[in-house]
Amino acid sequence: MAKTSSFEKYQKRRLRSSYLSVIVSISLVLFLLGLLGMLIFHTKNISNHFKEQYAINVFLKDNIKESDLENFKKSLQKENFTNAIKFVSKKEALTIYKEEVGEDFMEFLGENPLKNSIDLFLKADYVSSDKIHLIEKRLLQNRIVDEVTYDKSLVYLLNESVKKIGFWLLIFSGLLSLIAFVLINSYLRLSIYAKRFTIKTMQMVGATKRFIRKPFLYRSVKLGMVGAIVAIIALVALLLFFNDKYPDLGLIEDKWSLSLLFFGVFILGIIITWLSTFFATKRFLNLTADELHY
Numbered sequence: 001m002a003k004t005s006s007f008e009k010y011q012k013r014r015l016r017s018s019y020l021s022v023i024v025s026i027s028l029v030l031f032l033l034g035l036l037g038m039l040i041f042h043t044k045n046i047s048n049h050f051k052e053q054y055a056i057n058v059f060l061k062d063n064i065k066e067s068d069l070e071n072f073k074k075s076l077q078k079e080n081f082t083n084a085i086k087f088v089s090k091k092e093a094l095t096i097y098k099e100e101v102g103e104d105f106m107e108f109l110g111e112n113p114l115k116n117s118i119d120l121f122l123k124a125d126y127v128s129s130d131k132i133h134l135i136e137k138r139l140l141q142n143r144i145v146d147e148v149t150y151d152k153s154l155v156y157l158l159n160e161s162v163k164k165i166g167f168w169l170l171i172f173s174g175l176l177s178l179i180a181f182v183l184i185n186s187y188l189r190l191s192i193y194a195k196r197f198t199i200k201t202m203q204m205v206g207a208t209k210r211f212i213r214k215p216f217l218y219r220s221v222k223l224g225m226v227g228a229i230v231a232i233i234a235l236v237a238l239l240l241f242f243n244d245k246y247p248d249l250g251l252i253e254d255k256w257s258l259s260l261l262f263f264g265v266f267i268l269g270i271i272i273t274w275l276s277t278f279f280a281t282k283r284f285l286n287l288t289a290d291e292l293h294y
Contacts, residue, residue: 022223022227023223023226023227023230024227025227026223026224026226026227026228026231026269026272026273027227027228027230027231027234028231029179030227030228030231030265030268030269031230031231031234031235033265033268034231034232034235034261034262034265035235035238036172037261037264037265038235038239038258038261040170041257041258041261042251043165045250045251047124047165048124049248051122051124051127052083052121052122052123052124052127053121054121054122054127054154054155055086055119055120055121055122055150056119056120056122056132056135056136056148056149056150057117057118057119057120057148057149057150058117058118058119058120058139058145058147058148059115059116059117059145059146059147059148059149060072060115060116060117060118060144060145060146061115061143061144061145061146062115062116064116064144068144069087069116069144072118072142072144072145073085073087073118076118076120080123080126081122081123081126081131081135082120082121082122082123083121083122083123083124084121085118085119085120085121086118086119086121087116087117087118088116088117088118088119089116090114090115090116093114093115093116093117094114115146115147122135127155128155129152129155129156132150132155136148136150181272181275181276189276189280199212199281209282212281213277213278213281213282216277216280216281217274217277217278217281220273220274220276220277221270221273221274221277223273224269224270224272224273224274225266225269225270227269227273228265228266228268228269228270229266231265231269232262232265232266235262235265236262239251239252239258240252
């Protein structure tokens with residue numbers, strides 16, 4: 001009796017260890033999938049954040065009236081393409097030049113040749129070469145605007161980088177999804193493999209395939225749900241951490257989409273474990289008694 005009790009305790013510990021391994025594996029895989037989902041979901045937000053740091057420089061003519069300047073600033077702020085504006089006076093421009101270059105041309109010129117300017121920060125949707133060119137033409141039509149400058153190569157680089165990142169994220173997500181299914185499937189197959197003789201014994205005494213498969217499916221779905229909940233908790237913690245560090249990215253603003261993402265992770269945990277268990281039990285149910293030893 002003591003030996004039997006000791007063996008049963010050993011089997012229970014082994015079973016719990018096996019379940020824990022499956023839960024940890026499912027959690028890690030679903031966490032990575034959820035993390036990738038968040039990256040894809042926030043790719044636009046992150047790219048928009050960087051695009052909206054880009055500004056075009058609107059240089060103003062000398063000796064303009066203060067009222068004309070204020071009217072121009074107000075009209076700019078009302079434009080659909082404007083995210084923010086920053087007025088830089090000639091004196092401020094000279095100070096910035098001194099700090100960056102380390103020279104003071106006032107010493108030999110006797111006057112400040114720099115112009116008053118406005119840094120125009122565009123909304124992300126307008127940061128493209130074609131749209132900026134149209135904005136430039138429109139601004140130059142104003143009688144107080146002398147020149148409009150911007151870095152064309154940087155605009156191209158920003159848009160191309162966003163396209164490449166989006167493409168590779170999609171490729172990576174497909175590969176990770178495949179790896180996730182294979183890993184979870186392997187762990188569940190191993191746990192079912194350990195009970196292949198029990199399955200065959202039940203089948204030999206007349207139990208139906210549906211009856212045999214049912215407890216395995218039920219248990220694996222529970223493991224999938226637990227693993228998904230652990231993964232979601234980890235994702236929420238990571239999201240809150242980065243939102244605290246980088247609040248400008250607005251990582252938790254769209255709560256509805258994030259809820260859908262977490263719900264998707266939860267459902268994915270159930271679907272993957274159910275499918276893996278269904279096909280694994282199907283395989284062992286179709287084996288002959290002799291094939292169980294291989």
